[in-house]
Amino acid sequence: MPDPFDLEAEMRDYAARRSITDAVQRYMRGLDRLDPELHRSSFHDDAFIDCGLMQGGADQFVAFAQDFLGAMDGSHHLLGQVRIEIHDAHNASGECYFQAWHGVRDAAGNPRDLFIAGRYVDEYACKNGEWRIIRRHLITDWVKDDPADHAFYAANPTTNRAGRRGEDFSQHRQWPQQMAGQGGY
Secondary structure, eight states: OOOOOOHHHHHHHHHHHHHHHHHHHHHHHHHHTTOHHHHHTTEEEEEEEEOSSOEEEHHHHHHHHHHHHHTSSEEEEEEEEEEEEEOSSSEEEEEEEEEEEEEEEOTTSOEEEEEEEEEEEEEEEEETTEEEEEEEEEEEEEEEEEEOOOHHHHHOTTSOOOOSTTOSHHHHOOOOGGGTTSSOO
């Protein structure tokens, strides 16, 4: 006969998955917004990260990634499927698929679109009630590097463009005056 449904165990599992997913999402937003504090908040202090271009601790990696991405015109990291396996109350592992666009320049200063797709192979730990990344290994599955075409922006100058360091609507959420008082919080 199957075990009875254990609501308490299911809620612990759900809460762990929710917290791990939040850490993974803070990681991505911290990258694209060039927000080192948010980025760093996804890792425990003793984390180890291997992104291929460098291997090291959380502080070293965040400084490297923020400098590396900060030298680019922009970036946009997109999470795909995230698979999490909870091992016990303090340990879990997972794999996160990603695609990332990077606005870079060639040697002559011409804009290029660099796309990288791959997976993060992670180990997570719950310490002091917080689930965070404890080990991360980046695997690159494919790369595409093309000349950039910014004709759309030139033809549509009122397009809401993304900003760096949170300098766009997603950070300040300043709604037009005519929308004040309409729904929301």
